[in-house]
Amino acid sequence: MEKKIAVYICTGCGIGDALDVDALSNVALKEYKADICKTDAFLCGKDGVAVIKNDIENEGVNTVVVAGCSSRVNADVFNFGPNVIVERANLREQVIWCHPADDEDTQMLAEDYIRMALVKQKNMNLPEPYQVENLSKTIMVVGGGFTGLTAALESAKAGYRTVLVEKEDKLGGYVGKMYKQVPLKPPFTDLEENCIPGLVKAVEEAGVKVYTSATIAKTAGGPGMFDVTINQNGGTVEERVGAIVLATGARPYDASKLAHLGFGQYENVITQSAFEEMVAAGNMEAGKVAFIQCAGSRDQEHLPYCSAACCVESIKQALYVKEKNPEANVYVYYKDIRSNGQYEHFYKKAQQAGVIFIKGDVTAITESDGQLAIEADDKTMGTTSEADEFDLVVLANGMVPTAAFGEMIEEEAEEEAAAAADEPKVVGPTIIKSNMLNLEYRQGPELPELKYGFPDSHYICFPYETRRTGIYAAGVVRAPMDMLSAMEDAAGAALKAVQCVEATAKGEAVHPRSGDMSFPEFNMNRCTQCKRCTEECPFGAINEDEKANPLPNPTRCRRCGTCMGACPERIISFKNYSVPMIGNMVKAIEVPEELDEKPRILVFACENDAMPALDMAGINRLQYNPWVRIIPVRCLGSLNLVWINDAMAKGFDGVLLMGCKHGDDYQCHFMKGSELAEIRLSKISETLNRLGLESERVRATTVNIMDYDKIPAMLDEFAEELEELGPNPMKDFQ
Structure with missing residues (x-):
């Protein structure tokens, strides 16, 4: 679209007192040729928003840069509909609240953030939501025990067609066989009669379609368009469903x-x-x-x-x-x-x-x-x-989740060592991977498991989601829990499934980028069939054809950009997030010459933990190094190594990747993004050394949102190490 760009600079919250706002306006109008630049002392107020809306309606503005507070604040206030591009420049939390007022370095920092915002929006286009053909909003629950019955009842009560699949010939599961059950209501002191008969009756009366003595032979597609083949009594039934709740329970140890x-x-x-x-x-x-x-x-x-x-x-x-x-x-x-x-x-x-x-x-x-x-x-x-x-x-x-069990079959199991030693074959049970969903995913037929076999995902922020979009785990298959917790879990997973089908119907992403209408686009003309995008996608959103060409499944995608970071040919991009976009933001930053003795440090910060932590450092008025320039990324997994090359060529003295913690107690909202970034980074060290650039100039670190008080020392320490290395030798050749 032809863009008419307007920049609005808020002077409230101390911004006008700390910065030369006229100089910022000159960057927008003279340096980047914005069509309009206005200031307001209370931009997020009723009158300030009205100024922007008036320009949109009467001046034809369709691209807005708001320079003021963090993009994590007032997102709803500065939402002007699907036809207006909005970009935010953070002058408050990451400039005036963590750097001294009326200071040259602080002013240079603010001007750089204006430049980056303008360059970014010039490379942005309005997302076009992916629309599913023959969309289904049916919720399928797998497992007819206490949790599954509760989840099915809750989704049916919410007004959604619900399908329940149970492998046994009757509903109830383990709880159905209990003499009595623990209390589920106040005063939580008395044994209660078994609730399963009443729950089964409620499910039937709610109109839930129930398949007993049934197993799932195949699950293809993605959210809004799962095509499920169900085996029942020697025959097969096809169901198209929008989301799936896995409630298959656990088995005793x-x-x-x-x-x-x-x-x-x-x-x-x-x-x-x-x-x-x-x-x-x-x-x-x-x-x-x-x-x-x-x-x-x-x-x-x-x-x-x-x-x-x-x-x-x-x-x-x-x-x-x-x-x-x-x-x-x-x-x-x-x-x-x-x-x-x-x-x-x-x-x-x-x-x-x-x-x-x-x-x-x-x-x-x-x-x-x-x-x-x-x-x-x-x-x-x-x-x-x-x-x-x-x-x-x-x-x-104790209990072991059914996701950790395989189907036990007796077959000959021969170890390599035994074969090499010409020893007799050992006949015994061999575990075949669990076959509850039989997903037609390139990454495997079942849900990826965590350490002890539980198919959970981000256990802090997204307790029901799994690493397969649109499939939610509930009850003891997800984590060990008592009946009261399982009842709440079932309702939570059912509501997440409902949220998923409604978001998919609008072409929006689910958690954590809820509402994002972008999705990855592939320029297949340059694809080399390297398979890195399919192998590194954390969510199984990309399959392959017989020639190893990527086959994207947009409704499975969570918009993390890991595929974009993985692609060596840079053929993957989003309408509002791409390799050239971030590269141009890097190039837009002013890097002073060596004689000016003003080093520059580029930080690629994950939007999920690192950016909030940086904002909190500002909110708490923690001062840190003014040489730092921060570019938010969706996930460190989206980091493409060409950005580091761009930064070094531009003359940056150092690059810091700031991502979520990984390992057993990972915090990454996209499961393994920061871990992938560190792996990629290890491969660039040799290249930097070969170019005469010390590999120590590029480093990765991990933070969580509560590490905000450690960030100033982290940045200052990196700056001190770069001072010892001296200026980037490419600084004056940009």
């Missing part, structure tokens, strides 16, 4: 691995699930029962994590015993009782009922004449406790 606690040795050492079945069948006859917590959980030899529900379930089962026989002796051996939130009331109810809780590690279980004896290290008393004549010992053996 394999108790055969707990021989040290007597399982498999003594008949009366059983698991929680076996005890539940026993009570439901009316076969529980015991005068003295012990419950052993963390049987396999919180144990580096078994499950390193807490299984979350075990303590509350054991309290419930202990109350079963007391309910049947108030005089029965009931012991609970525990590491820590984790009855979170309202379940503290439930824990106290068990204490009042006479259940004895012993904090200690069980060291031995023996049997004599059919009676079990337990020896434990009593942590409270600091002694060894011994108790005998138990009729029954119940192991709280």
Whole structure:
């Protein structure tokens, strides 16, 4: 489109007092030939916004640069509709609030941010939303247990057609087999009748389409256009759905691995699930029962994590015993009782009922004449406790998500070492990857798993999403949790699925770039079929054809730009974010000559954690080095190495990549962006050294949003190191 550019400079919040606003206007009008440049003391106020709207309506302005506060502030105020390009220049948080007023360096910094904003919007075009043909807003829930039924009911109540797929011949799952359940409502002290019959009835009355004895043979497509093939009773059914909630639950940890606690040795050492079945069948006859917590959980030899529900379930089962026989002796051996939130009331109810809780590690279980004896290290008393004549010992053996299980088949398994040594083949079970969704993704048929097999994504900011857009995990398949948490989880995942189909219908991205209508475009004429974009995409948004050409799936895309950063030929771009755009922003920054002794440091900062942290540094008036120029990027994964080349050629003395933390406790909103950036950066060091540029001039660091107080020292330390290296030798050759 032909652009008419207007720049609006806010002089409020101290900006007009700290900067030469006329000089900023000259940058816009004379240096970059903006059509209009106006100032206002309260630009985000009613009158200030009215000035901009008037120019849009009456002067034909369609491209707006707002120079004032951070783009993270007043986004709704400065939204002038889908036909107006808006770019923000941060003069407040990242200029006047963290640098001295009426200072030459501060003024130069502000002018550079005006330049960058103008160059960026000149390279921007209005996004054209991707519209799905034959769009579906149906929500499919996989798993018909407590969580799945709740998710299906919630999405149906929200007015969306809902499909429920359950592999068993009836609904209910593990909870459906329970004698009674933990309380789900105040006062959180009393056992409740099993809710599954009522939940199943509610689901049926809500009009949910239910497939039982059914499995998913294939899931193709993406949000708004998932084509799902369901196998049922020897036949197949096709469903087009908009989003999927995975609620397939968990399985008990394999108790055969707990021989040290007597399982498999003594008949009366059983698991929680076996005890539940026993009570439901009316076969529980015991005068003295012990419950052993963390049987396999919180144990580096078994499950390193807490299984979350075990303590509350054991309290419930202990109350079963007391309910049947108030005089029965009931012991609970525990590491820590984790009855979170309202379940503290439930824990106290068990204490009042006479259940004895012993904090200690069980060291031995023996049997004599059919009676079990337990020896434990009593942590409270600091002694060894011994108790005998138990009729029954119940192991709280923890949970493993179904996503971590494969389908067990007996086949010949031959290790390479055995074959090399000409040893006999070993026949045993081989684990085939779990087959719950059978996705037709180049990256694999199932959801990527985290450390312990849970298919979660960003566990802090996006607790329901997985690494496959439009597929949301809920309940104990996502993380260990009790029933109350699973009920809330089901509702949350259902609402996220609804949010996804509505965003997809408008051509918008889902989290974290909610509302973004751009999507990657590929110039296939220059594609070399290197496959880096398909391999590095964190979300499986790009498949390949038989010739290794990328096949983008726009509705799967979360607009992180990782593919753009990966492409060595730079054939991938967005309407409002591209390699040339950022490169031109780098080139627009004024780099003084060496004799001026004003070094320049370029920071590529992730918009998810680094940019908010930098803003918070400004909000807290923390001063940092005025040599720094910051360019926000969607994710460090979108970093294309040509930008570093541009910066070095321009004469920047150093480049700092500021991204999210990665590793086991990663914070990256796009899963692995900062990690990919560091890998790419390692490949450029040799090139820099070959050009006579020290590789130390380019560095990557990680921050989270709460590291704002560390940022000044981080930047100052980098500046000091660059001073020791001396000026960039290419500075005067730009």
